[in-house]
Amino acid sequence: MDTQNTHRVALVTGASGGIGRAVAERLARDGMSVVVHYAGNAGRAEETVASITGRGGRALAARADVADADQVEALFDTAERAFGGVDVVAHTAGVLRLARVAEQDLDDLDDLLRTNVRGTFAVAREAARRVRRGGAVITFSSSVVKLAFPGYAGYAASKAAVDALTPVLAGELRGRDVTVNAVAPGPTATPLFLEGKDRETVDRLAAQPPLERLGLPEDIAESVAFLAGPGRWINGQTVYANGGIA
Template structure:
């Protein structure tokens, strides 16, 4: 863990210890960012990633906590600022997905999805709005299923539709602060979250659903995040469908 103020741009990646978050971390480190790797439960995995980054000459910090707890997130943001001197980019990949027909979904599962995906995004976005430096970027995450409307995704898509609306409004509320707010909406991407509970036939079908005839890779999504985090200063208040042409 670094304890020195960084001269680099600083990124905080929520859910940074695995899946798309890990690829985002790798891409931003490649582009010479100092990074804070957030975890909710897997502290060991986050710390291993941080050690790897530091051993390769980078700057990194592991930070843990419940994204839906406003006190925890406020302290987490302050800890990152204390360590690095500020925050320039917040990427919120943290989220959960549970699939079920609406008619049989357990409402406790519904409540958990909304708490993490909606309240968590709201809390993180609130902290980002208050604490990002000028020239900063907030990047939230949705899903292309808000447009494709696949069966069994009702609770998950409801949460992500809320994220999209939150993003569009916050971008306008931050007028004059030189902070961009966008959402990335991946299509079928080969991550543990996506692959969990799907049989081989379903995965094969989804891999053929795009004109590129493959699943996305976490690296594909990280490329879009890196663009929004850095050079894309004229992209603001947008939902970026990173899905290989999925209709």
């Protein structure tokens, strides 16, 4: 395997902003060509592409509904046509819907599960078929699976499914020299996380880790870069990137 990531190709879902954009930019700095996936905001995706190409990297934007099998297949086709193959899949795309169990709207829950569970499975399935030897698949879980924050039941359940899928896929890819791991961020300062939270809530969450701050998208991107590159002996694991929240 080329440990310097030269001529490697990464497909990053949800790369139009937040953690996904930081992941795309970080993998590009490691020398990878990057397919910047987005679901709806083409302008923000093109901003990510411009950020990468402006530093001399290679990137293109591609739209897909990650829960639609045909669109996911076409997304991988785009990567292969443009860059010759896929070596790293970082599946950051997901949605967040908050509600206490007693007030949970089941249509909202269906939407959440469609994107976070079916979408993860659709991307993982195509990755299992196409990622080249020496590659890596990085799914996205969440630290709320174990932190049990009120209001996060549906979201945590969707991410627990990712925790279950990840080691199974790692085992199924035996002999392929492809690692499969999940990254489970803790509270991270993204617009999605900060939306609807007052200053007191944000400060309380920031004080929880021993490092006494919220995570940054770049912190999570570093974990992904390690799993996508030198972290070859980590496989089938959920890596908690949360600053030490117990």
